[in-house]
Amino acid sequence: MKWDGRTVHPETGKLIRLMHLQDERSSYMLRDEGNRVVLTAHDDTVLAETERIHGGNWVVKLPGEPSREHSRKDDAIDDILGNVALNPMNSAWPGRRPGSAPPGGERGSTLVAHAQALTLQVLAREPARADHSAGVAARALALTPTVPATERDTLVAAAWLHDIGYAAELRQSGFHPLDGAHYLRAHGWPARLCDLVAHHSGARFVAAVTGLGDQLIQFGFVEDAVSDALTAADQTTGPHGEALSLDQRLREKNDRHGSDSPTAHAHSQRVPYLRAAAGRVEHRLGLE
Known part of the structure; x- marks a missing residue:
């Protein structure tokens, strides 16, 4: 996995690692917040997440599916990335020219x-x-x-x-x-x-x-x-x-x-x- 960006959490001030992903249908953002990793769609919809729980394991949550645990963080992230393509919330996002502004209807x-x-x-x-x-x-x-x-x-x-x-x-x-x-x-x-x-x-x-x-x-x-x-x-x-x-x-x-x-x-x-x-x-x- 190659993390290609960083940002700062607006509330905690902690550094967050970012990974930008794209397939033929959509674009995604993977955010590593330390004890929590979240995968979101282009409209900030949460597609999947994993969180460290008591005992050190990582629990993976996918909408509409039972949660499951992994002992390693990387395995939990792989689980997220491997299943997002099957997620019914993964809707298409029409491609835009790189660097272009958000469409006129997108604000805030x-x-x-x-x-x-x-x-x-x-x-x-x-x-x-x-x-x-x-x-x-x-x-x-x-x-x-x-x-x-x-x-x-x-x-x-x-x-x-x-x-x-x-x-x-x-x-x-x-x-x-x-x-x-x-x-x-x-x-x-x-x-x-x-x-x-x-x-x-x-x-x-x-x-x-x-x-x-x-x-x-x-x-x-x-x-x-x-x-x-x-x-x-x-x-x-x-x-x-x-x-x-x-x-x-x-x-x-x-x-x-x-x-x-x-x-x-x-x-x-x-x-x-x-x-x-x-x-x-x-x-x-x-x-x-």
Whole structure:
């Protein structure tokens, strides 16, 4: 078995291993949460699960079938994967172009699920970037009370997607906010998401010093609760998904990128914006 992605449990903060699966009829997600492994369909329907019970055995549960036990976790997972094709809940899922946006009728948590899946797919060869994205998404989820209810899933989806432009196959300009936004637009993702990715964390200030400002303004910038929360989530999450203060994050980025980097050259214009956005988020949380 090859696990091809990772995320963070939104409640426990523990790392979850992910495996993306597909057959001629559908796509699936296998989530290893430690003492529980769950197989879900594309619409988050639980198809099968196994859980560690007292004594160390693993009990497998398939809808409509008696539960059964295995002494080894891998055997329980093999049982799940071997039986899912026979499960009556395994309905067909029409294929889509890789990377394409969810169909227009899919909203809410489905948007987040597709954003997560795309991020883990394109950043599969850059696990640190994937870990950072998972951490930003977890932080964004915690900040959803600061944004309108209708935009909470947009915030978390943008948090997952904000760094996909680092993937080698998406690279065009070499400026990851712009490259990620171009990819999303080309694949039919909502304009609001494309704009948030393009302008996350004060990208316009870095674009100005790299000569890419004219290209970035193809995407709309709105300074609002969602853009503030996305910036705050990104700027309080370290390169491996760890929680940092804003000051720690700024020092870490300066050390990593160097004093002659575009990030450093944009520092004096960008940092006041980052601090202001973080301050507005704290105000909305009632922390100041």
